[in-house]
Amino acid sequence: MKNIYSIFIITLLLTSCGGGQKNSTENVLESNSLETIRKKRGELVNEQEALNEQIKMLDEKIKTLDTTKHVPLITTFTAKTEKFEHVLELQGNVTTKNLLTITPEYNGILTHVYVKEGQKVRKGQVLAKIDDGGLSQQIAQLKIQSDLAKTTYERQKRLWDQNIGSEIQFLQAKSTYESQQEAVNQLQQQIAKTTVKAPFSGTIDDVITEQGSVVAAGQTPLMRIVNLDDMYIEVEVPESYVSNVVKGKKVQVELPVLGKTIDTEIRQVSDFINPANRTFTAEIEVPNKDKDIKPNLTARLKINDYTSENAILIPQSVISENAEGEQYVYVVSNKNAEDVGTAKRVIIETGKTQGDIIEVTNNLEPGAEIIKEGARSVKDGQSVEVIKYKEAGNE
Structure with missing residues (x-):
């Protein structure tokens, strides 16, 4: 209404002096006189300032006489505490x-594969056998030599216990027996590497290398368990x-x-x-x-x-940020019976987010009425009117 009054007054003033001014301005322009044109411009500027002053006075009067309140319409929600479980x-x-690709510990020919794909096996069960390259024959010979060394050692020990014979003979027999035993143990360990056993109970998922293939220790994949x-x-x-x-x-x-x-x-x-x-x-x-x-x-x-068992959660969309990087929301205070109140800016501190929800950790109390729709268009200290969708729908 104020704008309509202003336009109306300007129109009257321009109309009252428009005809003579138009002719006068045209005449001055046709004169091509710099001094005359400058003089005319100065007169128009003075008239404009006078008009602006009069319009200002009229606006002030309209403001005092107009009883209609023009306040922005907003919606609000009430801050309340609730349980907040943030998830990453x-x-x-x-x-x-227990997922392993089995490789051999011995070089040679894979002579036997005892399992097939999908078969369940127990820990320690024999899965495959690699040709030992004659180690079995060698260990048989070593065992014969070890048995002989053992017999010699036992006899020499009995004589030594009876103080018969020299100490050097006893020690030589003992050393020979122990070295033969160590040789047998080492060869047995080598032969044990030719037998592939299940490291844990499970299922043979894939047999990779077929029987009869040459395999390399630590390199050739045999099967997956x-x-x-x-x-x-x-x-x-x-x-x-x-x-x-x-x-x-x-x-x-x-x-x-x-x-x-x-x-x-x-x-x-x-x-x-x-x-x-x-x-x-x-x-x-x-x-x-x-x-x-x-x-x-x-x-x-x-x-x-x-x-957090007692968290205040609000939509991120209602939060704004000032030039200093502080976050704030608007709350409604001093609301009267006609749902008209004052918008108040409140600086807040926030915590974790979950989707479009954020936790307010400081400066916002439960029960505060926070502006939702219209939060971006109001100013601190401005009068606002809270609308309720249910009431609007019933009207």
């Missing part, structure tokens, strides 16, 4: 420590969570491929922070009673790293 979302892969009982997820956690992500923390594991969600916990946290990416490793136990969880499955993790 990460991604990892399922693995197991896996045990699905002790499954876990290994995940890298940013170092900023080192004090919150600890052993025993609850974890929700989602396996998208299986459409399965498991509630478990952290069973181990490493004490080493990787300097390359500033992370540490956490292990999450994964129960696998149905044996449907396989190694290398992708898993999504939600780790409960922070819990």
